Amino acid sequence: MNTELSQQQIDSYQRDGFVVKRGFLSPAEVVELKTAVLDAIADMARTQGEQMVAGGGVKMEQKGYYAKVFTQRLNLWRISTTVKRYMLASSLGKALCDLAQVDGMRVWHDQALIKEPFGNPTAWHLDNPYWSFYSRHSISIWIALEDATLENGCMWFSPGSHHLATYENRGIGQNMGELFTIYPAMGQIDPVPAPMKAGDCSFHNGLCAHGAGPNMTRGRRIAMTCAYMPVGSEFNGQQNILPDSYFQTLTKGDVLQNDDWNPVLYNKVRESSLV
Numbered sequence: 631m632n633t634e635l636s637q638q639q640i641d642s643y644q645r646d647g648f649v650v651k652r653g654f655l656s657p658a659e660v661v662e663l664k665t666a667v668l669d670a671i672a673d674m675a676r677t678q679g680e681q682m683v684a685g686g687g688v689k690m691e692q693k694g695y696y697a698k699v700f701t702q703r704l705n706l707w708r709i710s711t712t713v714k715r716y717m718l719a720s721s722l723g724k725a726l727c728d729l730a731q732v733d734g735m736r737v738w739h740d741q742a743l744i745k746e747p748f749g750n751p752t753a754w755h756l757d758n759p760y761w762s763f764y765s766r767h768s769i770s771i772w773i774a775l776e777d778a779t780l781e782n783g784c785m786w787f788s789p790g791s792h793h794l795a796t797y798e799n800r801g802i803g804q805n806m807g808e809l810f811t812i813y814p815a816m817g818q819i820d821p822v823p824a825p826m827k828a829g830d831c832s833f834h835n836g837l838c839a840h841g842a843g844p845n846m847t848r849g850r851r852i853a854m855t856c857a858y859m860p861v862g863s864e865f866n867g868q869q870n871i872l873p874d875s876y877f878q879t880l881t882k883g884d885v886l887q888n889d890d891w892n893p894v895l896y897n898k899v900r901e902s903s904l905v
């Protein structure tokens with residue numbers, strides 16, 4: 631896993647709200663992670679019936695149009711040591727902190743996102759407003775485990791939109807541009823596609839508008855993604871994927887610091903206090 635970033639990449643992430651990194655995984659690592667992701671999805675189906683969140687008390691129902699946007703499975707890191715080794719690596723944590731310019735990062739959730747053959751597009755949306763904390767510094771990684779192309783539904787980003795966003799959102803519905811009805815200024819920005827070879831990845835700010843086209847091919851667009859929460863983030867009252875047993879113990883304003891559910895990948899403060 632190559633987590634090195636140039637100052638230019640960090641600057642462009644700050645300016646645009648996203649950046650693409652080529653060759654994040656070697657070809658052998660792509661095979662290893664893809665195999666682990668597909669195995670974990672199969673395990674979930676076997677051991678938990680229709681459950682879509684590993685280890686969670688929350689069921690994310692997928693019906694109708696949305697079920698055909700992607701096959702979505704969450705928190706594979708909890709059931710696969712290989713997925714955990716990649717998505718929770720401290721070297722990745724350091725890169726995330728450098729991009730987001732924060733001292734420490736916890737995992738929020740991972741998700742495998744497979745746009746199946748002839749799958750629907752992913753409408754423009756923001757990520758952070760869905761989650762149980764609000765932060766202008768949340769960040770996600772999106773790793774291509776198969777080539778992601780204009781034909782099979784690669785990601786698109788709206789450069790600079792994270793500067794315009796608040797925590798208002800529109801869900802991933804059937805109208806691609808619904809988000810721009812609440813953020814008309816974002817609708818004036820030219821979106822940028824992010825085609826990737828297998829092993830490339832992108833990073834995006836949780837307030838950067840993004841979406842993906844339909845899968846017009848008969849192949850699967852397989853991506854592994856993970857969202858991260860800056861250390862010190864506070865509970866905002868939304869359950870999102872928190873299990874009931876944990877959710878019920880929380881009060882708005884509590885720091886989300888459950889090391890079992892949201893382990894720390896990297897913490898600059900802790901690191902320097904060890905030196």
Ligand SMILES: O=C(O)CCC(=O)C(=O)O
Binds near residue numbers: 752757771840842
């Ligand atoms: O893979 C997609 O189509 C959408 C991914 C996405 O929205 C995300 O990673 O936040």
Ligand SMILES: [Fe+2]
Binds near residue numbers: 756757840
């Ligand atoms: Fe998203």
